Amino acid sequence: MAFSPRSSLGPGAPPAEAVGGAASATVPDSAVRFAASSAEAVDAPLVVARGLVKRFGRFSAVDGVDFEITRGECFGFLGPNGAGKTSTMRMISCMSPVSGGTLRVLGMDPATDGTRIRARLGLVPQEDSLDLELTVLDNLIVYARYFDIPRAEARRRAVDLLEFAQLSERAHDRVEPLSGGMRRRLTIARALVSQPDLMILDEPTTGLDPQARHLLWDRLYRLKQQGVTLVVTTHYMEEAEQLCDRLVIMDKGRFAAHGTPRELIDRYSTREVVEMRFATAEEQAAALPLGEMAARLEVLPDRILLYTEDGDAILAEAQRRGCSPVSGFVRRSTLEDVFLRMTGRSLID
Amino acid sequence: MATRPLWLRSFGYWAFRYKRTWRSSMTVSFLEPLLYLAAMGIGLGTLVDHHVHQVQGVSYLTFVAPGLLASATMQVGVSESTYPVMGAIKWVKTYHAMLATPLRVVDVLRGHLAWIVLRLTVVSGVFLGILAAFGLTRSWEAVFALPAAILTGLAFSTPMVAFSATQEKDGAFAVIYRFGVVPLFLFSGIFFPVTRLPGWLQPVALATPLYHGVALCRSAVLGDASLGASIGHAAYLAALAAAGYAVARVTYRRRLVV
Numbered sequence: 001m002a003f004s005p006r007s008s009l010g011p012g013a014p015p016a017e018a019v020g021g022a023a024s025a026t027v028p029d030s031a032v033r034f035a036a037s038s039a040e041a042v043d044a045p046l047v048v049a050r051g052l053v054k055r056f057g058r059f060s061a062v063d064g065v066d067f068e069i070t071r072g073e074c075f076g077f078l079g080p081n082g083a084g085k086t087s088t089m090r091m092i093s094c095m096s097p098v099s100g101g102t103l104r105v106l107g108m109d110p111a112t113d114g115t116r117i118r119a120r121l122g123l124v125p126q127e128d129s130l131d132l133e134l135t136v137l138d139n140l141i142v143y144a145r146y147f148d149i150p151r152a153e154a155r156r157r158a159v160d161l162l163e164f165a166q167l168s169e170r171a172h173d174r175v176e177p178l179s180g181g182m183r184r185r186l187t188i189a190r191a192l193v194s195q196p197d198l199m200i201l202d203e204p205t206t207g208l209d210p211q212a213r214h215l216l217w218d219r220l221y222r223l224k225q226q227g228v229t230l231v232v233t234t235h236y237m238e239e240a241e242q243l244c245d246r247l248v249i250m251d252k253g254r255f256a257a258h259g260t261p262r263e264l265i266d267r268y269s270t271r272e273v274v275e276m277r278f279a280t281a282e283e284q285a286a287a288l289p290l291g292e293m294a295a296r297l298e299v300l301p302d303r304i305l306l307y308t309e310d311g312d313a314i315l316a317e318a319q320r321r322g323c324s325p326v327s328g329f330v331r332r333s334t335l336e337d338v339f340l341r342m343t344g345r346s347l348i349d
Numbered sequence: 350m351a352t353r354p355l356w357l358r359s360f361g362y363w364a365f366r367y368k369r370t371w372r373s374s375m376t377v378s379f380l381e382p383l384l385y386l387a388a389m390g391i392g393l394g395t396l397v398d399h400h401v402h403q404v405q406g407v408s409y410l411t412f413v414a415p416g417l418l419a420s421a422t423m424q425v426g427v428s429e430s431t432y433p434v435m436g437a438i439k440w441v442k443t444y445h446a447m448l449a450t451p452l453r454v455v456d457v458l459r460g461h462l463a464w465i466v467l468r469l470t471v472v473s474g475v476f477l478g479i480l481a482a483f484g485l486t487r488s489w490e491a492v493f494a495l496p497a498a499i500l501t502g503l504a505f506s507t508p509m510v511a512f513s514a515t516q517e518k519d520g521a522f523a524v525i526y527r528f529g530v531v532p533l534f535l536f537s538g539i540f541f542p543v544t545r546l547p548g549w550l551q552p553v554a555l556a557t558p559l560y561h562g563v564a565l566c567r568s569a570v571l572g573d574a575s576l577g578a579s580i581g582h583a584a585y586l587a588a589l590a591a592a593g594y595a596v597a598r599v600t601y602r603r604r605l606v607v
Contacts (some may be wrong), residue, residue, distance in 0.1 A: 056607075096607060097446055115355070115451045123449040133369065142365055146358050146450035194450070326606035 045070050046106055046198050046229055047092055052187065052210060053100030054087040054253075061087040063253035064101060069198075072228040074220075076240045078335075079250030080121050080343050085233040086126055088250070089202045092231065093123050106197060119147060126203050128183050132176040136167055136186055139175060147194040154193065161189040165219065181212025188219065201216030201232045205239070217243060237336040249342045256342040261335050268341055269333040270295045272311035274327040276318065277303040287323045300345075307333070355452050359460020362443065364467075375475075382476045385417045386410065386483065389540070401423055405542060407487075407571065414485045415494060415570035416539030418476045419562040421431040422502030425472050429465045430509035431522040437461070438514065444605055458510070458601050462594070465506050466499060473498035480570065488572025497569050497583070501562030507593025514600040533559040561585045 045068040054062040062084040069075045077085045090096035091103060094110040094117045103110055105117045130139050137158055153340035162168045165185040175183065184204055191199060204220070205213040217239050224230055224243065234240050240247055241261045248258040257264055274294070277282040284304060291297030292307035292316050306314055311330030318328065353361075367374070390410030397409040404412040437443040447457050473495055480486050486494075513522075536546065537559035541550055554560050561582040568574035 093449060115453060118449065119451040121449075125449065127442065127445075129446035129449075131366070131441055131443065131446075131536065133441075134366065138365070141361055143446065143450070145361050145365070146356060146447060148353050148451075160583055191449075 026135050027193060031140070044047055044107060047231070048104045049088075049092075049101065050099065050103075051101030052088070052091065052103055054084070054091060055095065055099040058098075058237065059135075060253050062091070065248075065250075065253075065255050067248060067255075067258070069229065069231060071197075071229055073245040074224050074232065074243055076244035076247030077231070077233040077250055078235075078237070078240055078247055078339060079233075079256075083250040083343070084253040085250055086202055089200055089231065089233060093121060093200050094118050095123075102129075119194070120197045122185075122191035122194060122199040124187050124191050124199070124201040124204050128187055128205070130175045130183060130186060133174060135172050135174055136178070137171040139186060140190055143190045144193045149194065157193050158189075160190055164222075165189040166215070179212070181208045181216065184208060184212070184216060185219065187215070196228075198231065199231045201230065203235065205234060213239070230319070237299075237334060237339055241335040248322050249339055253345045257338065264338045265333050265335060268338045270307040271309045271333060272307075272330050273333050273337060274306040274308060274311045274314045274328065274330050275303055276306075276323070276328040278324075281324050283324065287318065287325070290321075290323070293317060307337070354399070355456035356452075356459035356463060359447055359452055360463045360467075361460075362447070363461065363464035375471075378472050378475045379479070382421060382479050384415065385486075386414060386479070387419075389417065391412050410483075411485050411487070411571070412567075413540060414480050414483075415567040416537075416563045418473065418480065418494065418498050418570070419559060419566040420537075420539055421476055421500050422469050422498045422535050423505050423533065423559055423562065424472055424530065425469055425528065426505035427501035427509050427526070429468055430506045431513050431525070432519060434461070434510055434513035434520075435516060435519050436603060439517075448605060454601050454605050455598060457605070458597055462507065462510065462597075463505075464468050465510075466503060469499045469502035470495075471504075477570075486570050486572075490572045490574060491570045493574070493579075494566045494569035497562070497565040500583060500586045500590065501558070501566065504558045504562065504589040504593070507590050507597055509593070511593050511597035511600045514597065514604045535556055538563045558586060558589055 040234070043153060047067070047069040049067050051064045051066065053060060053064055061082075065084075065088070067075075077088060079085050087096065090111070091098050092105055094105065094114040099112065106120055108117050110117060131142065134142065137155075140158035140161060141151070141154045144157060145151070151158070159168075159171070162171050163172060165188060167182060167186060167189065170178065175186065178186070179222055187209065188204065190200070191201075201220070205216050208216065213236070221243060230243075232240070232244065244261060246258070246260055247264070249256045249264070257268060259267065276284075276287060278287065284299075287304060288297070288299070290306060291304075294308040296307040298305040298307070308314055315328055315330060318325070390413055394409035394413065397404065401409075403409075407579075425481055438445075444457050448454065452460075475488075477491065477494055477498070481491065516522075536550070536554055537543070538554065539559075543554040543560060546554055565574075565579060565582040565586070566580060
């Protein structure tokens, strides 16, 4: 059973509570809402954008993009800073008005149905907006009340979600002393409290240490397994590769590429990459003719990259020609190779 | 199932948060008027009464007390509409959290203003209760001082909320307090009738909102209100509150919808 968070979150709630007064008042309500959302064409995309534009003055942050996000998938927006990812996310979240093109979210128009759409979204903004003076649990309850979830039901969901976010032990602590990773997990738990149809996460893992990041992506992976539709922006290619069913690479407000991670690697990179690092610039220059064997040669200040279907053949040839790199190895091509090819290696600030 | 109005959900946040601070806040609400009445009325009042006998036909304490009521609501109206608004936009980002939910900008604004009105009501109610306990209310008309005091606070609150939403830093708030709130407190007819001001300054005093708030509250507490003057004062304050609200709708939208 693909269980949506709408039906239940985690194994937490004991049955005795589930038939309590306040809870029974909400069950029919959520059942109605669930029926209503499944009454929409089941295959209809949750988000449809056509020629979507976001302008700030004369600057176009998003410059005419088309995409569809379907139910149950994890859709990624990748791109360097300033590529227009956040602007796109804020438009989908119905928090930022569309400047041009059309956008439909859950079949509705954000310009006129913002309230109804947002009632079914779970938003994890780039910057935390937790109340540091309230406790962890109260942050969830207060947020649930914006969705008009009855107090008892809000509390029960909050307790379950803290379990999910591995924050149960901190439930009655204030948010202030929590680490960045804990705050991000709490923000994700908060976004889930309304049992959304669509989760929108803007850089959920930026600024976290590797442990916190892996825990967080593990939680997102679980949500995906439960059938929650996820829209994610990130800078971490490896994780996007694992989590996203489909993704787009954004650059300067447009889509530079789109597809599944595998398709993108196949289309824009090769199966393998040979990396060689040399002690001197002369030695590196002497190795450049090897590029004829590769689909693409990239020369960086400290090393050369050879994109190829057969890395071992190139390494063997290098040895035969007497090249002596300080280090030389073959690795599989990754999404990061695609990303850097599409958006360039220079810093964008 | 009937749904709660959207503005009420935003109001709910402020009420929920108040649970953490209500004790200290209520203590201030009680102590402040007591201290003022003790110092101004009993201390200064004895001196004034000894030399002047009476101000506008009543003891100095009776004269000052309703003015202090009006100024208390001004202070609450200003303080609740500056730092908390800036915090909700920049520091805690409460408004942004709300706007990710079904709430709209106008609900965020209305909910916050509703909360401020409740704060004004409590502060005015406590203050008025203390006046009554001291025997400083002279007729049943004193009950009108409650809406009068709330309206006075609101006439400061909505313009300040509108202004706070335009600010990037909190620096202006200290300036407003020092060069706005304090002079108004001193020269709006609380401690002496504005007719004692130099002639050129009197029209200035008459144009300030606190003057009208003080006049309205005082006439109600002393039971000598005339209908025409009261309507005039109330209309001035209501117009200011309404204008502040209209501007706040614009500044909130500009600040929060990008």
